[in-house]
Amino acid sequence: MMSTNANQPRKKNLWADSGKWILGIIAVALVTFGLTALLITIMERQTEAQAPFTKVVELDETTVDPEVWGQNFPVQYEDYLKTEEMGPTKWGGSHPVDPPEGDPRTEQISSSRLEEDPRLVTMWKGYAFSKDYRHARGHAYMLEDQRQTLRVRDFDQPGTCLNCHASTVALMDELGDGDRDAGFAEMNLMPYDEVTQMVDHPVSCLDCHDPQTMELRITRPAFERGIAALKASEGIENYDVNKDATAQDMRTYTCAQCHVEYYFESDTKELIFPWAKGIDLDDIYEYYAEDGHIDWTHEITGAEMLKAQHPEFDLWSNGIHAASGVSCADCHMPYKREGAQKVSDHHLQSPLFDANASCGTCHNESAEEMTNRVETIQDRYLHSRNQAFDALVALINDIAEYKEAGNVDQARLDEAYEFQKKASFYIDYVYSENSNGFHAPAYIHRILGDALDAARKGQIVLTGVPAADLEASETTLQYEEMMAGENR
Numbered sequence: 379m380m381s382t383n384a385n386q387p388r389k390k391n392l393w394a395d396s397g398k399w400i401l402g403i404i405a406v407a408l409v410t411f412g413l414t415a416l417l418i419t420i421m422e423r424q425t426e427a428q429a430p431f432t433k434v435v436e437l438d439e440t441t442v443d444p445e446v447w448g449q450n451f452p453v454q455y456e457d458y459l460k461t462e463e464m465g466p467t468k469w470g471g472s473h474p475v476d477p478p479e480g481d482p483r484t485e486q487i488s489s490s491r492l493e494e495d496p497r498l499v500t501m502w503k504g505y506a507f508s509k510d511y512r513h514a515r516g517h518a519y520m521l522e523d524q525r526q527t528l529r530v531r532d533f534d535q536p537g538t539c540l541n542c543h544a545s546t547v548a549l550m551d552e553l554g555d556g557d558r559d560a561g562f563a564e565m566n567l568m569p570y571d572e573v574t575q576m577v578d579h580p581v582s583c584l585d586c587h588d589p590q591t592m593e594l595r596i597t598r599p600a601f602e603r604g605i606a607a608l609k610a611s612e613g614i615e616n617y618d619v620n621k622d623a624t625a626q627d628m629r630t631y632t633c634a635q636c637h638v639e640y641y642f643e644s645d646t647k648e649l650i651f652p653w654a655k656g657i658d659l660d661d662i663y664e665y666y667a668e669d670g671h672i673d674w675t676h677e678i679t680g681a682e683m684l685k686a687q688h689p690e691f692d693l694w695s696n697g698i699h700a701a702s703g704v705s706c707a708d709c710h711m712p713y714k715r716e717g718a719q720k721v722s723d724h725h726l727q728s729p730l731f732d733a734n735a736s737c738g739t740c741h742n743e744s745a746e747e748m749t750n751r752v753e754t755i756q757d758r759y760l761h762s763r764n765q766a767f768d769a770l771v772a773l774i775n776d777i778a779e780y781k782e783a784g785n786v787d788q789a790r791l792d793e794a795y796e797f798q799k800k801a802s803f804y805i806d807y808v809y810s811e812n813s814n815g816f817h818a819p820a821y822i823h824r825i826l827g828d829a830l831d832a833a834r835k836g837q838i839v840l841t842g843v844p845a846a847d848l849e850a851s852e853t854t855l856q857y858e859e860m861m862a863g864e865n866r
């Protein structure tokens with residue numbers, strides 16, 4: 379008793395001081411509770427995903443036809459078939475139009491992006507993309523749309539194109555006599571017209587699922603190698619995606635086998651993802667500069683150019699959702715109830731067709747509010763993209779005029795070429811990304827700032843100002859250093 383009394387004043391003080399601490403602890407507890415709740419939801423959804431099923435047919439590595447898988451998994455199969463539905467959102471989805479003259483397709487196809495924005499034709503002059511480039515549509519069409527694009531009908535393409543437009547697992551196994559990597563190399567080297575005869579289905583169950591366990595898996599050598607190179611650039615050696623990736627990673631990586639920036643190696647026609655220096659656009663641009671890879675020579679200006687394509691995974695990697703552990707499937711394959719079980723919606727499409735299902739698991743706002751947020755991000759992005767694009771077209775015109783005027787100073791022209799190449803690749807990179815800025819809003823504005831800057835500098839060097847005079851100021855360089863450092 380005595381000792382307790384003796385301690386009383388001290389205790390009082392302790393409690394008085396602890397007032398702030400308790401508030402602090404409650405705040406920490408609330409945040410922890412929130413984070414735990416989110417983690418639990420994610421984990422719950424992962425275990426529920428492995429709901430039991432009735433095995434009607436045996437599946438193996440040769441079961442390409444999704445209809446056969448559909449006997450065991452009717453719900454997923456029916457949703458998978460719905461990818462043939464078409465329809466627009468404000469900026470995404472697809473607008474059905476009649477096929478142009480001479481196109482063998484009888485049903486409606488997706489509208490032309492070249493007609494929508496003729497600046498694309500100027501940007502890609504001399505390259506196959508300036509002949510035909512349409513809005514993407516659902517997975518059901520990937521094989522047919524590839525066969526019928528003028529980029530295939532009017533140009534010779536390698537078998538490499540097939541990697542992302544068909545179910546190729548069984549084909550690669552067959553071509554490589556059981557060795558998938560050898561089959562991949564073989565497929566890439568064959569002419570497209572020949573190899574496309576050997577497949578019948580767009581991406582199918584077999585491409586994303588192990589036929590025995592139904593677990594997600596990576597089947598594309600290009601991604602296995604690309605992600606290993608990316609991890610190595612982050613200091614992780616010998617990364618084996620099918621062993622080392624988490625279940626949550628796989629909900630993104632299965633998509634990243636195709637929804638990425640890529641190029642074909644000129645001799646082997648191997649499909650390569652340019653991530654050995656990292657997945658920031660500056661890293662990718664530097665990778666290409668060192669490698670020396672060139673896609674085409676610009677018909678109007680004569681500059682050597684790079685083409686970018688659909689870097690959805692690349693953009694996502696630089697956004698807040700990736701940083702928060704939110705996968706492609708979380709938004710594009712939301713869970714839904716089918717009787718007693720929860721299933722992943724295999725109708726892959728724009729999340730805006732059902733923002734409640736796609737965003738509502740994590741965000742409390744209404745579907746209207748979430749749609750509004752997406753569209754606001756997209757409208758702002760389009761504003762900046764338009765500015766940068768007008769600047770690029772102005773640069774292309776200026777180079778053409780400069781050459782026409784005669785008296786060409788080759789060093790000056792080469793500097794302008796460098797600026798055209800950079801501005802073009804940076805604009806192309808965000809243009810060919812299909813979320814219209816949503817997957818990484820702040821990042822995409824930085825890229826457009828770089829593109830606008832390059833295009834205007836290209837115009838300035840043509841007037842006789844040396845490129846050296848346009849380099850970053852001392853102050854800017856100091857900021858760059860501070861940004862790279864821990865604190866200042």
Ligand code: HEC
Binds near residue numbers: 470727
């Ligand atoms: C936080 C949610 C979210 C995540 C995560 C996400 N997306 Fe998206 N995605 C969207 C939204 C929103 C759009 C814009 C849709 C629109 O404009 O109609 C979009 C657009 C797209 C489009 C174009 C769809 C269309 O109909 O025009 C593709 C393709 C796409 N995303 C693929 C991916 C891939 C691949 C990943 C993962 C690397 C991914 N997304 C991650 C929300 C997400």
Ligand code: HEC
Binds near residue numbers: 513543812
């Ligand atoms: C790394 C995977 C990958 C490779 C390789 C690939 N594509 Fe695609 N392709 C895609 C994705 C993802 C889309 C959907 C997103 C888009 O349209 O931007 C697409 C869309 C398309 C479309 C429909 C939209 C359009 O551009 O008109 C056509 C046609 C097409 N690709 C043709 C080709 C051809 C031809 C080749 C070979 C030169 C090829 N693809 C190689 C992944 C790939």
Ligand code: HEC
Binds near residue numbers: 516517541637710
């Ligand atoms: C084998 C390659 C491949 C894989 C794997 C793949 N996609 Fe695609 N995806 C494509 C191609 C090609 C198209 C365009 C088809 C067309 O336009 O004919 C496309 C189209 C889409 C579209 C419709 C775009 C639009 O504008 O309407 C969405 C959404 C999409 N994919 C999301 C995903 C998500 C999410 C994943 C992973 C769960 C994924 N894809 C996995 C190749 C692939």
Ligand code: HEC
Binds near residue numbers: 427444
């Ligand atoms: C582009 C990749 C892709 C394709 C193609 C695909 N799936 Fe899936 N599937 C997924 C993803 C991602 C999940 C979520 C798995 C997880 O979170 O572990 C999934 C989950 C499943 C599940 C587990 C239960 C559920 O719904 O979450 C079943 C069963 C399934 N898919 C069947 C099929 C069938 C049948 C087909 C062919 C008709 C198919 N899948 C095609 C990516 C794909």
Ligand code: HEC
Binds near residue numbers: 730736737738748
């Ligand atoms: C699995 C959970 C999850 C899903 C599904 C999800 N989000 Fe998010 N979202 C997050 C988290 C976590 C953050 C980061 C919040 C933070 O740190 O403040 C975030 C942030 C955002 C932001 C702020 C972005 C920024 O740059 O600050 C927007 C806008 C957003 N989400 C829109 C969407 C939309 C639209 C969808 C549906 C298409 C969606 N989200 C689906 C978890 C999710």
